[in-house]
């Protein structure tokens with residue numbers, strides 16, 4: 001391979017932006033091809049790189065007890081542009097890392113535009129990338145444009161799976177009745193940049209909740225197209241009306257759970273269910289309805305959500321919606337460095353590889369960029385320990401998943417958030433300092449701490465760092 005040929009990255013989303021940054025930081029030329037604004041997708045609304053299409057949350061930032069918090073920490077240690085811009089644009093969100101979506105996207109775009117070895121080409125790659133491109137990262141996401149998707153399908157022979165992700169509505173803050181709603185984080189937890197009172201809470205009593213569930217179940221929904229009818233939902237992103245159909249109590253144990261919250265307007269009466277809204281922009285003028293992804297028709301959303309106490313006069317900046325998702329059967333198709341076995345000049349990154357989530361997509365972009373860079377330099381990269389969050393995630397995508405499908409059934413490889421289930425088990429169960437066996441929550445937390453401590457040490461070793469204990473909090 002010629003050292004002067006640029007590496008091409010197709011798609012300037014979470015994964016593609018991070019991949020391009022990693023290549024550029026290795027001192028290599030890279031061309032980032034992004035089709036917006038020339039061609040849009042069903043979910044993107046701007047021409048910014050790394051646009052967040054739904055929630056503004058990167059989820060938990062706890063690197064000791066949470067797998068995605070650990071992934072944040074690992075990405076920061078590897079110089080992630082996405083994490084740097086997220087940290088610089090965070091908004092209060094309890095224990096989560098949430099960002100001002102516009103400020104975040106603008107920061108990523110500006111950093112890439114300013115980098116001397118990055119060229120940004122605003123164009124659609126319609127079909128397979130030209131044969132002359134000897135190293136390509138395809139990071140076109142769940143809404144890959146049809147021409148390229150067809151090209152990939154033709155090459156792999158494998159059908160992509162499709163299923164729904166659903167967008168949650170966003171409400172104007174000043175249209176919420178704070179005489180009924182109140183600010184509080186669950187159990188008053190103050191996370192990074194938070195105060196312990198970051199969420200707006202709307203309480204429902206038993207009757208209001210029952211009427212709300214009935215309205216959801218009976219509400220007018222977007223009908224399925226024929227090809228969509230047999231598509232499985234991703235369980236982490238179920239529309240609320242689908243949860244309501246599973247049983248009247250389901251939402252009370254999911255996004256509408258009332259625990260850890262006390263209504264200051266009526267402190268002696270516990271709400272039967274609570275709708276939470278989280279800040280969506282730096283100004284604090286917009287709030288999203290947490291976990292309220294929906295396929296209800298827009299007029300129905302307005303009618304039904306205005307029955308929630310505090311939202312009677314809610315003005316919606318964005319209503320919920322449904323979108324398609326495209327991803328590869330990666331465990332079969334990709335090698336350990338994310339290259340397509342059938343055509344190794346093509347490497348894949350982001351949600352199209354079958355990971356799920358902003359952070360995971362960016363994480364796979366980070367590693368794809370590093371793999372492509374060392375390959376261009378004629379080197380290889382020591383495999384990441386599978387005990388790290390990054391290693392566990394890549395391991396799952398490129399072979400960790402055990403395929404269980406039978407002929408004629410949908411294949412079993414499904415998009416997956418990073419979670420402790422992807423990590424190899426501990427050699428032995430952690431014990432209390434006095435040597436006694438731990439039980440319940442104590443045991444679960446000790447196990448998570450041991451897994452994340454092990455991951456930190458393994459990544460340090462992989463990076464060639466001195467084996468010194470790292471601070472648990474984000475560096």
Ligand SMILES: Cc1cc2nc3c(=O)[nH]c(=O)nc-3n(C[C@H](O)[C@H](O)[C@H](O)COP(=O)(O)OP(=O)(O)OC[C@H]3O[C@@H](n4cnc5c(N)ncnc54)[C@H](O)[C@@H]3O)c2cc1C
Nearest residue numbers: 011013014015035054055125140141145350351357358361
């Ligand atoms: C509707 C929806 C809601 C979601 N909500 C969440 C959420 O709330 N939280 C979460 O963690 N995850 C969410 N996800 C999942 C996932 O994390 C995001 O889709 C994430 O943006 C994926 O990152 P990516 O880089 O793989 O793809 P994207 O961020 O989508 O980036 C792909 C880029 O490629 C461009 N592109 C596509 N085809 C071409 C082409 N042929 N030529 C040039 N450019 C092209 C697109 O314009 C886009 O900019 C959601 C997904 C969808 C579809």
